[in-house]
Amino acid sequence: MQKYLTIYHELADKIKEGTWEVDDLLPSENDLADHYGTSRETIRKALNVLVQNGLIQKIRGKGSVIIDSDKFDFPVSGIRSFKELADTMHLEASTIVKELSLEQADSQLQRKLQLHEAADVWKVTRVRQIADEKVILDKDFLLEKTVPGLTEDICKHSIYHYIENELGLVIGFGHKEIVVEEATEDDYDLLHMDNHMNVVVIRSVVYLDDAQAFQYTESRHRPDKFRFVDFARRTPN
Amino acid sequence: MQKYLTIYHELADKIKEGTWEVDDLLPSENDLADHYGTSRETIRKALNVLVQNGLIQKIRGKGSVIIDSDKFDFPVSGIRSFKELADTMHLEASTIVKELSLEQADSQLQRKLQLHEAADVWKVTRVRQIADEKVILDKDFLLEKTVPGLTEDICKHSIYHYIENELGLVIGFGHKEIVVEEATEDDYDLLHMDNHMNVVVIRSVVYLDDAQAFQYTESRHRPDKFRFVDFARRTPN
DNA sequence: AAGTGGTCTAGACCACCCG
């Protein structure tokens, strides 16, 4: 692995273990460079990842202060699979696969995935349970060309795990939209909806690191169980 | 201004003007270094900001491809003021200041702002109108010590503009939580609520670049007018 | 004055993609 990433992980682990108090300063970049026997720029690359992930804040002239990242229980933002979420939040979660089929992408889906021609897509419908309550209805559409060999077993476990670990693909980026809509009959059928007339809908497109869109997802959440957490920095624009 | 930021802005403007087609490649880093008479590392810093902001995707061995960032109308995510949002989205928006007062932070607010002692805070209540409909109810709490001299006029215009441009402070980072809750009487009184029983509530804490929390906000949205857009990358974790 | 992080340089080697 790259030197800066191993240093990042070592520092991230130490921070999460509480090696330094919140508001304490990390050793200076020069000290870290000496300690790890590397150049300052390499240390800076490692520290920048810590900054991105909300573990430290750098202050010019002072140093790098430890941030109370517990406050954020943050990795919910960004691109995360349901399984990753459930694991990091220590939830008792399970998945029910309602449908797994191969279809032709219609024109709307072609536009979302920026396809210039027809293509086969997997349609996957899954219900997510947390503590034995059906709270999320996920409808995924995945390019068959990019994600071949999907099985019900994979869908039940984690499609992302399959994509990244079995197929060796690398997720690049994604964008999502969150809105609130009226619940449909599907929602009432498949989720434990009680009296809620609204659902929170997250529509997202995910791209590989070669900028190819390969997945469109509509994720429908019971409103009383929905929670989205985000950590952000002010960037140049 | 720093060389890499001027290069970033020049390239960002060119991309937004459509100088290159989506899926085209930017000139190579070496070419850009020659063209701007600078080193490759400086070019790379500029390109990394383009990547962060979803304008390009770098592909090893190929180059930097232009991403269709229109698809994201993206700067809604991250840390943005209502005024910035309204401006970039070209909305006909206005603000009504309902309350501006100075209070003592209660224990709950002290915890949110990570204060170790009592402190004065501004309490600002504002209703946001878009196209003459009252759609957002914002309740802000700002440390008076950090943000002195707040006036009704500033609150009506943009508190962030005052903080960054008049006071010369620099926003560092923030975190937010989005949930759906039952509407309160306040919501019904102050927003054009029709029959919606739910509101989308965004609770956020914002920090300066010295890692001092200075603002807590509760932003309550009419569900049918709520939309949150997010652009994210997969980062090491 | 000394120490910190922020920027910038000129060079090097590597892994990867493509013709």
Place this chain on the structure above:
DNA sequence: GGGTGGTCTAGACCACTTT
């Protein structure tokens, strides 16, 4: 094999904070 981006180096100067 030539070009691309990814990593790493050793050094320099700067703006800023603290002592």
